[in-house]
Amino acid sequence: MVPAGLYVHIPFCLAKCAYCDFVSFAGLEPLYEAYVEALLREAALVAPRWAEFSFDTLFIGGGTPTVLPVAWLEAVITACREVLHLAEGAEITVEANPGTVDFPSLRALREAGVTRLSLGIQSLRDADLALLGRLHNCQTAREAYTLARQAGFENINLDFIFGLPGQTVPQWQGVLEEALSLRPEHLSLYALTLEEGTPLEARIRRGDLPAPDEEASAAMYELAEALLGRSGYAHYEISNWARRTPADPPYGPPALACRHNLKYWRNEPYLGLGAAAHSYDGTARYANVSDPAAYIARIGQGQEAVAEREVLTPAQAMGETMMLGLRLIEGVEYAAFEARFGVPMRAVYAREMEELIQEGLLEADECGVRLTPRGRLLGNRVFAAFLP
Ligand code: SF4
Structure with missing residues (x-):
């Protein structure tokens, strides 16, 4: 069987962050249940086409997957195991945001077989989080991390954003030092990109906020490379670092690298389920319809949700x-x-x-x-x- 990755998109969030142009929507709670039912049905619909693939990674991303009850996420994982060939020992990652998890939900996720938690912390300064329009504060972020450890997660990624309007290099250094003191297994550090049509971009365009400073952003990146390198983290992708362990191979990504994302960077096959999810079978790529209601309707009629298909030259x-x-x-x-x-x-x-x-x-x-x-x-x- 051909090894592949499996991605499930949950396009729901409690509120829309000020910088976000991902396919995620706030206020669609009435669709949650029908959406999960559609995911289960889509898995069965596409299974024959993906019968020769064995999925050794599953990544449930969003959006904020943890706005859904854990039992529903568990149903999705079970369908992936039963209908698609989700391999024994697969890496199973769930993205979560602080404020949408507590000890029982984290424990339940761990018991459902989730091996890796990716927490969207973004900053450990309340002023940054407010600027980004995040719903959580630093305290909630620290608590989510502690609870995840208590719930048994031994592989945790923390996402951060740098290069914010007005952010200084020493402020970023403070965030990084606190992040490193937590000793997560993995860190993803992204430079802020200003997406047209977002509230943050509009504020900058109106002159309410300074534009991000590219030189400062480059200095923040270089600082991260130096600081993380000295703290025992291997830089294996432009924006990603994993803690070094004795299990690391002599060459290539460290053992704690995100195995799912490695498939994208190596241009290997992956199947995406859900609204706006993309797939690549090694020959063609597919994109599902982006609108969650349209996605539910298409799957409800027993049709696949693919809106675009392109065979690559x-x-x-x-x-x-x-x-x-x-x-x-x-x-x-x-x-x-x-x-x-x-x-x-x-x-x-x-x-x-x-x-x-x-x-x-x-x-x-x-x-x-x-x-x-x-x-x-x-x-x-x-x-x-x-x-x-
Ligand atoms: S939580 Fe993530 S996906 Fe949801 S609005 Fe914020 S940045 Fe976008």
Whole structure:
């Protein structure tokens, strides 16, 4: 069987954060139950098409999956086990936000087989959280983390955002130092991107808030790299770090890396269930309808929810493998590329590689190519070069 990842999208949140343009909606509580029923039905509908795949990771993301009763999330996990081939020992991650979990719900998630919890903490300064329009404060965030440990989670990721309007490097350092003192297994640190149409972007456009400072943001990223490196965390993807352990392989991502997300970066197959979920079977990619009510209606009529399907050309597949793989600190290996596409990377991308190496954004050795530290700051410039 072909190994693959399984993603389930829960597009609901208690309120919309000021910077968020993800497919997530507040105020759709009346749809929750029908949505979960549709997820169970979708799993059965797509199962024949995905019969040759064995899913060794499951990621329930959102939105805020933990706005749903745990029993419903458990039903989704059970369906993935029974209808799709969710492998024994699969990594099962659930995203949660502080304020939507308590000890009983966390304990129930752990007992339902969830192996990894990803907490959207975003900051440990109340002023930052208020600016971002988050519903929780630092105290609630710390409590959620403590409760998750007490509930038996031994693999916890904490998400943070930096480069906020007016945020200083020392403030970010304080957040990072407190985060490190918690000793999570994994940290995801994202630079704020201002999305058009969000309240935060509107405030900045009106001049109510200063625009994020790109130089400060770069300094915050470099500070994170240095601080996390000194604190025993391996930087394995542009925005992701995992705690080093004796189980780490000598080369490549550490043992505590997110196995599910590694599939995306390695351009491996994954199936997405739910509104707006994307899938890639190694040949074509699919996108489900984004609107939760439309998704429920489509599945209710016994139809698949796919709104778009695109068969990738070899040039697209190669370009995406480069763009995604270069997000990994290990980069892309020549041998893996050639084994997959039957042509040498250095023949396909000779010009792009030479230019990017000259610009100091890419480095190459006898095994493969990877971003330089400067390339990690200017990743989008590098990725654009590989667009077909
Ligand atoms: S909790 Fe996450 S998905 Fe929901 S609105 Fe906030 S940023 Fe968006």
